[in-house]
Amino acid sequence: MADNRGTPTGMDSVDTSKELGRIATQIIPHLLNLYNCTSTAADYEIYAPNATFEDPLMRAHGVSQIKSAFYSIPKVFSEAEIVEYTVELEEDKTPSSGEIRLDTQQHYKFLSKTIDMSSVIKLRVEGGKIVRHEDLWEGNPLWNRHTVRVPLVGQAVEAWRRGNMLITNTLMCFGKD
Numbered sequence: 001m002a003d004n005r006g007t008p009t010g011m012d013s014v015d016t017s018k019e020l021g022r023i024a025t026q027i028i029p030h031l032l033n034l035y036n037c038t039s040t041a042a043d044y045e046i047y048a049p050n051a052t053f054e055d056p057l058m059r060a061h062g063v064s065q066i067k068s069a070f071y072s073i074p075k076v077f078s079e080a081e082i083v084e085y086t087v088e089l090e091e092d093k094t095p096s097s098g099e100i101r102l103d104t105q106q107h108y109k110f111l112s113k114t115i116d117m118s119s120v121i122k123l124r125v126e127g128g129k130i131v132r133h134e135d136l137w138e139g140n141p142l143w144n145r146h147t148v149r150v151p152l153v154g155q156a157v158e159a160w161r162r163g164n165m166l167i168t169n170t171l172m173c174f175g176k177d
Helices: 019-035 041-046 063-071 151-171
Strands: 047-054 059-061 079-091 098-110 113-126 129-137
Touching (some): 019 079, 041 063, 047 063, 059 151
Antiparallel strands (some): 047 059, 098 113, 113 129
């Protein structure tokens, strides 16, 4: 698939002759299931047991909290999907490790209001599994003690995101399938 300018989209730009490219082709379909609210327990096998997920609202640690974060999406939105994406890979020196970056266009519907937004999804992969998953809405960096001018404000935002995750995890029955 390519956009109207001939730029590769989706998986077209992934070089599967390299190890990280092969891993990306295995991970991305599962990741799309998470964002499109069609995930099953098998889709979460792309994560290492101690993986983290972070977006502007939540900071999850471990697969059960990551499940809770994604299982909560259809509870809030009547529609949710990634409608378009491109993939970039940055390999490490070690095999099966590096960063997979998806530039996405996402579509949501909340209380009959349509929300379309761009997002950058950064996946840190080690040993073929995701160890860190960041969702940067509109490409903006996450606020934390390192990215804001007043570190105390960054720490407060981090604590707020952790609190949101703990509440969500409890409401979603601790990520049980």
